Every structure is written in C-alpha cells, then in structure tokens.
Amino acid sequence: MEKSIEVHNLTVSYHSKPVLWDVDFELPKGKIIGVVGPNGSGKTTMLKTVMGLMKPDSGYTEIYGQPLDKVRERVSYVPQRESVDWDFPADVMDVVLMGRYRKNNLFKRITKEDRRIATEALEKVNLLEFADRQISQLSGGQQQRVFIARSLAQQADIYLMDEPFVGVDAATEDAILKLLRDMKNEGKTVVIVHHDLQTANEYFDWIVLLNTRLVAAGPKEEVFTKELLQEAYGGRLTVLSKLGDLISDTEFPLREPDFKEDQPKG
C-alpha cells in the first residue's frame, strides 16, 4: 500500500483532558477516506493535529513519509464552515484566491495565472457566476463550496476536509460528492471528517473509526461491521447521540415574529 498520511501513537489533550489516546494508523493514496465517530471523539482534533494546528502530547504524524513542513504545498485543508466570520468584507473570488497564497508569494501581487486557477476551481464547484458575490450573501451550501474551491485552487495532492456536508442542501451534497469522485479519479487523496453514520458507508472507500482511541481503520467493508460500530458508538450511546443529532438538526426557530402570518394557524 502506498501511504499518504501516517499517524503514530498520537495522544492529544485539550484542557489536560485527552481527546485522542494512542491513535495509530496509516492511510492509502488515491482514496476517499472518512474519519467517523460520535460527537467529541476527537475527529477534528485528529485533523488539526495532522495539519499542525494542534501540538500532540506524544506521537507524530507524517505525510508522504515526511513532516508536514516539507510537504505543505501538497496538502490542503478545508476548515469547518462555522470557523470563520462570513461577514468579512470579501467576495467569492477574494476567498478562492487565498488558496494561491504561499509563504514565498505573500509579498507579491496576484498573477494572471493565479486568477486562472481560481476561476477554474470556481467552475468545478459551479460557482463561477457568483465570483463577484459578497460572501455574506451566500447560502450555507455555497459557502461550503467556496471553501472547497479555495482548497482546489491550492492544487494539492491531499485534501483534508472538516465536516463539508454539514448544513448543505441535498443538491450541494451531490455536487460535492461528484467532485470528490473526480478528484479521486485524478489520483488525489481526500480525507473527510464526517459524523453521519447513515451516509458514511456510501461515501467512503476507507474508514477510520474513532472514539478517543482508534476503533478501526481500513477498507469500509472491514470496518463497517456491527461489532466495530457498536464498539465506537456503544450500545445505548447510539440512541443518545442520535437523539442529540436529531435535536441539533431540527431545533431552529420556526416562528420568527416577522413570519408569524405565514405560518399555518392552529
């Protein structure tokens, strides 16, 4: 197996509480890989540690057998959509062009080539007509696609995406999925943090099952077994965490004062 990302004996803690405990796995190249586990199981922490945004207490991670600093150009990161303020004064093109920023061109002007690559990335996510749109005026799904376009503009080999399917509509979900498969066909490796068990089996080739400890990592046929899933989610915990998801999915204010009239009476 040709390796893309390696994680070895990784322990990471947050407020001196371990979030990841002795996690150890290797990921193949050219696959769509899902990092799956219940809420608070350390999925995002794992991604952030691989990307050098959090320091491990012990263990290390490598990409293509090298530390991150040597291969930064080849790795791209799509953070959670909620992690930025979308009221920032920028349009779609501005954000996608950020994918072209590098340490060594930070003090240079944006080139025509940069613009061409950014335009191409926008085309791939079907947002070209929105290039001049202010980012605060986009829907959740469009914002997510802007982030993916920015990442594409980086022209990397490995893409790490944190919950790209959260808060997007069905059409966007399909579009993203198609894009991921195209990327895979081009030989790219895509690692996706994902919390929805229902769709995980359908989306991914490989699965890393996490719950602070590593439960399993491998081809989805080997990992997606009842025993392993139960180990990750726990018998009764499944019900509880599903309930939690259900509430967070449906709990939004239905009756704003301005829309009172539009609601059906009774």
Add this chain to the structure above:
Amino acid sequence: MSPTLAIALTASFTAVSCALLGTFLVLRKMTMVGDAISHAVLPGIAVAYWLSQSRASLWMFLGAAAVGVFATVVIEVLRKKLKVQSDASIGMTFTTLFALGVILITFWSDSVDLDQQCVLYGEIAYVPFNTWSTGALNMGPIALWSSGLLLIAVLLYIFIGYKGLKMSSFNEDYAAVLGIGVVAWNLSLMAMVSLATVVSFESVGAILVVALLVVPAATAYLMVDKLSHLLIGAGIIALLASIGGYGCSRLLDTSIAGTITTLLGVQFLIVLAYHQLIQKQQQHAVA
C-alpha cells in the same frame, strides 16, 4: 507654516493612521486589544522619556512599541497557555501596565516634563509650539513630522502586508496551514498599533486614540463590503472627522480632541441610521 494648518495636518495624519490599523483590529474582533495597547504603552513612554529626556524621540517610539508587543504577548500567554478568560486577561494586563506607567510618571515628575493630563487627553493645540530645527533651519512642529512619518509607515505596512493581513484576519487556521506565520502578523500589527498610539497620545491622548482605532472602521463597515473599500472608507471618515472636528472646535472654542471624537460618534450614528433605513426599505420591498 500656519499653526492652524499644522494642527489640522497633524490631526489628519494621526486619525487616518489609526483608522487604517483599526480596520484590521475590528475585522479580527480585537478592538479591546487595541484599547489595551493604547494604555499599556505608558510605562514604555515613561521609561524612554526618562532615559532620553525628550519627547518624540526615536527611543520613545521603540520603547513604547516594545511594551505594546510585550502586552500582546502577555495577553496571549494568559489566554492560551494559562487558560485565563480572554477579556479578563486583557483587563488585567493593560490596567497593571498603565498603573505602572502612572507611578513612573509621578515618581519622575521632577525630572520628566510629562504630565498625566497630557498622556490621557493629549493637547493638540500646543503642536505648533513644539518645533525642532537643524542648524539654523526651523523644521516646524515635531508632532507634524512624527505623525506624517507614522502615516507613511502605516501605508507601507498595509501595502506590503496586504495579503498576509487579509488572510490572517479572515481565516487564521488556514493561513497557518499554508505556512504563513500568523503569530508574526499578529505581533507586527500590534507593534504598529503601539507605534500609532505613542505618536497619537501627544495630540489626542491615550483614551481618545481608541475611538480613532475603532469608530472609523466600524462606520465604514456598515457601508462597504470589500476590504480595500473598507480601508479607504475608514480613512476618509477619519479625515472628515479630524478636519471637521478641528473646525467645529475653533468655532465653539472646545477641546479639539474631544470635538473630533464626538464628530466620529455622530458620523457613526448618521451612517447607522441610514443603514437601518435602507434595510427597512429592502425588507418592505421583499414583503
């Protein structure tokens, strides 16, 4: 140069410099850090002043910038490493440093011609009288030179660092992943804010400089949706307020710095009211 022109130019240079730097503070949601720095530089000013025995010396600027960066680092360490609440770490750091500065100033009050009044409120009206000269040539007011140089430095900093500032303000994690030194950008911005604060404190004082950092950017933010326009807008608003405020203060015979700041507030209210009106109309149009 006429005293009126000297005052108007000094006020404009300072106001525009602060407004441009303040734009990034507002975007980073760090205006309180700007407030903190504007107070925390006081011990730096006092020490540098005592050492060099002169106002507006290079030492004073460097000393104050160093203390400003020091304050930023302390705030970050308290917050990130020691897990002190963010606002509490800001509140503790700058009050302690500011108090230390007040003690130093009173302690050296015999040898240092620097009073609390001046530091807190500034006295831009005295700008024309404090001149410097090379040989026989009178070079004009010191504050005019320092604020002019400040504006040039700020413009250069933003022009050269535009991409880095933009990226690290919008999405720090992403910038870090690309290997762009987000810590360096943060500290360099804070050093510039410290510098602007020191240059401004003589004219508008440590308290009112906060208004110059925050209000023009916040006002422009209501009107535009592109970073470059935001910077230009904040600059124009600061310019209008400083020229207009100076004019008003001469008519009304009031404190110059006070009038400028009040005008900033009035500008914000007008723009806010207009903004609300437009939004209401748009809502009506949709309904």
